[in-house]
Amino acid sequence: MPSLFPGMDPYLEGSEWPSFHVNLGVEIARQLSPKVQPRYFALPHRRNVLDSEEVSLTETEDIYPDAAVVEAKRVAEQRVTALASASAATPAPLTLTTIVPVRLPLVWVEIRDVAERRLVTAIEILSPVNKHGKGRQDYLAKRERILVSTTHLLEIDLLRRGQRLPMREALPPAAYFVFLSRAGRRPKTGVWPIALSDALPTVPVPLLPEDADVTLDLQSALSRVYDDFAYHHILDYGKPPDVPLKGKDAEWAANVIQQAKSRA
Numbered sequence: 001m002p003s004l005f006p007g008m009d010p011y012l013e014g015s016e017w018p019s020f021h022v023n024l025g026v027e028i029a030r031q032l033s034p035k036v037q038p039r040y041f042a043l044p045h046r047r048n049v050l051d052s053e054e055v056s057l058t059e060t061e062d063i064y065p066d067a068a069v070v071e072a073k074r075v076a077e078q079r080v081t082a083l084a085s086a087s088a089a090t091p092a093p094l095t096l097t098t099i100v101p102v103r104l105p106l107v108w109v110e111i112r113d114v115a116e117r118r119l120v121t122a123i124e125i126l127s128p129v130n131k132h133g134k135g136r137q138d139y140l141a142k143r144e145r146i147l148v149s150t151t152h153l154l155e156i157d158l159l160r161r162g163q164r165l166p167m168r169e170a171l172p173p174a175a176y177f178v179f180l181s182r183a184g185r186r187p188k189t190g191v192w193p194i195a196l197s198d199a200l201p202t203v204p205v206p207l208l209p210e211d212a213d214v215t216l217d218l219q220s221a222l223s224r225v226y227d228d229f230a231y232h233h234i235l236d237y238g239k240p241p242d243v244p245l246k247g248k249d250a251e252w253a254a255n256v257i258q259q260a261k262s263r264a
Contacts, residue, residue, distance in 0.1 A: 001232045002223055004260040007199045008158050008176050009226065010253060011235040014242020017159075018105055021127055022046065023225045025107035028123060031221055032111065032205060035214040040120060040207060042111045050101040051129040104129055113208065120207055121152040123216075131162025140166070147186060152206045155179040156218065161243050167191075175249070178218070182206050196249050 003009045012020045025044040032042040109123040124143075129135035143165075146153045155165060157177045164171055165179060167189070174193035178201060181189045192201050200218035207213065226232070237257050245253050 001227065001230075003226045003231070004237065004256055005253075006197060007194060007219065008196070008222065009231070009235070010160070010175075010196065010243065010245060011237065011241045012226075012231065013159055013161070016231065016234055017128065019229070020225065020231070021125060022105050022107050023229055024221060025109055025125055027221045027225050028125070028216060029109045032109070032214060032216060036111055036207065038114065039211065040111050040113050042109055044107055044109050046105050046107045048103050048105055049129055049135065051104050051133075051135055106130070111205070111207070119149075119151045121154060121205055122146055123154045123205070124156065126155060126157045126159060126162075128159060128162055131157075131159060131164075136163060147181060150183045152183050153179075153181040154203065154205060154216075155181075158200075159243075176200075178203055180204065180206075184209070196245075197252060 025046070029042045029044040036042055104127065106127055106129065107125055109125075110119055111121040111123070112119055124130075124139075126139075130139040143153070143155075155178070157165070157179070160175050164177065168187075171177065171191070172193050175196040176194040178192040178194070179189055180191075180203060183206075192203060194200060200222055202215050202217045202219070204213040205216050237260075240250075241253075244250075
């Protein structure tokens with residue numbers, strides 16, 4: 001069963017992203033492999049990194065409580081003091097949630113020439129860890145090494161949350177982006193802004209100068225992954241997505257889901 005959405009499915013950006021990310025990388029390599037043979041080969045690569053959620057659950061009203069909250073806190077403190085006098089151990093007055101690092105996969109695809117094993121084109125599928133904190137710094141350092149080399153760089157950003165890639169000019173408003181930096185045309189970069197309602201584009205994948213580009217159909221890759229792994233059974237379209245939609249995007253997505261239910 002295909003995704004309800006014509007392009008990127010915003011419900012894939014949440015808890016199911018790690019599995020989708022891995023499967024999409026494998027599918028991109030599978031799609032490109034026959035197109036680049038026999039002179040090149042395309043393989044997915046994966047490594048795991050530790051990441052911590054940098055989302056504070058503390059709201060403004062928790063930092064600056066009103067008078068009623070202050071009074072409730074005073075009463076609670078009095079109770080804690082009373083308990084402490086009756087016991088050698090003072091119970092913790094609060095139970096909060098600590099930030100625990102989680103192990104997340106990072107997946108990318110490399111196209112290399114068979115003869116010399118040179119890295120010709122790197123295809124990066126950005127993950128949340130690439131878009132904030134130390135993970136972003138690490139990714140930008142890797143990116144800089146590629147940008148000063150002779151390797152082409154194709155970057156796929158299918159995540160609304162997090163910082164975008166640095167560009168000298170401001171990026172247009174869009175839900176998703178694809179960036180292509182050809183080795184011979186830097187610093188100029190091809191940019192595909194993608195609205196939530198757009199199908200994902202078919203983009204060129206450059207090889208060595210003497211060979212023509214091949215194409216990568218991102219929508220076909222997404223649809224294949226969605227169908228093969230039955231994400232329609234996994235995703236709960238009866239609830240808002242993990243990464244919230246706002247305004248007109250939220251209304252549009254709700255309408256898409258409602259229309260799909262009416263056809264079922």
